[in-house]
Amino acid sequence: MTDFVKTAPPALAAAAWRRRTFLRVAGASAASAALVLAGCGKTTPAPAVVVDPNLITLQTGDVGLLNYCFLLKQLETALYKLVVDAYPADFSPDDRALFADLHDHELIHRQTLLATLTTNFLPVLPFNFSSFTLTTRAGVLAAAQTVEDLGTALLAGALPLFVNEALRQLLTKMLSVEARHAALVRDLATLGSFAGPDVVPAATGLNQVLTPTAGIALLAPYIAPVVISVANLPTV
Numbered sequence: 001m002t003d004f005v006k007t008a009p010p011a012l013a014a015a016a017w018r019r020r021t022f023l024r025v026a027g028a029s030a031a032s033a034a035l036v037l038a039g040c041g042k043t044t045p046a047p048a049v050v051v052d053p054n055l056i057t058l059q060t061g062d063v064g065l066l067n068y069c070f071l072l073k074q075l076e077t078a079l080y081k082l083v084v085d086a087y088p089a090d091f092s093p094d095d096r097a098l099f100a101d102l103h104d105h106e107l108i109h110r111q112t113l114l115a116t117l118t119t120n121f122l123p124v125l126p127f128n129f130s131s132f133t134l135t136t137r138a139g140v141l142a143a144a145q146t147v148e149d150l151g152t153a154l155l156a157g158a159l160p161l162f163v164n165e166a167l168r169q170l171l172t173k174m175l176s177v178e179a180r181h182a183a184l185v186r187d188l189a190t191l192g193s194f195a196g197p198d199v200v201p202a203a204t205g206l207n208q209v210l211t212p213t214a215g216i217a218l219l220a221p222y223i224a225p226v227v228i229s230v231a232n233l234p235t236v
Helices: 002-007 010-037 061-085 093-117 137-161 165-189 212-223
Strands: 049-052 055-057 227-229
Touching: 061 093, 061 137, 061 165, 061 212, 093 137, 093 165, 137 165, 137 212, 212 227
Parallel strands: 055 227
Antiparallel strands: 049 055
């Protein structure tokens, strides 16, 4: 990235510097989220119910919500692992560095939630990314924008449902990082378009929020044929 900043036109060099700083701040939030883990109380409710291998019913309360968020982080980490293992030919060195950071942030989140869940976590699921084109820069940015916009709205909808204050603080930090990711990816696709009206309506100025029912419906195509039931999750 250093060479890019030195040789790029001033506007692009400044944008690259802002993006690097932007993710550095996001990374600090991710690391601090891991620190919050140390203060979280441990609970031992029943594990996710797996009777039919293609049907998983999430637990009630905070543990069920954590697994709902863990599913998202599994998906995001898996997507970015595909990208960093085989970067598109038209990725710049700057693109590679940024997506490596995106992968690492999501991996931190996934592993933090995994540790918090102790023995109550969802199994690792296979994901279907066939609807995405991951061989071109434009395709990767479109895929990343889809999952980051979804992730931001999903976490925003789940956060108020948590009862445990330490967990709520943990997820707040993750939501902050997720929103930064979404803004960054949009800005990479079109400079200056970090908050589009499709996710931040001008009438409200507030980001889209998804209930667990709505969120799992949008995640469903990526986890089929497995079905995740959120019927036990709190709604208010």
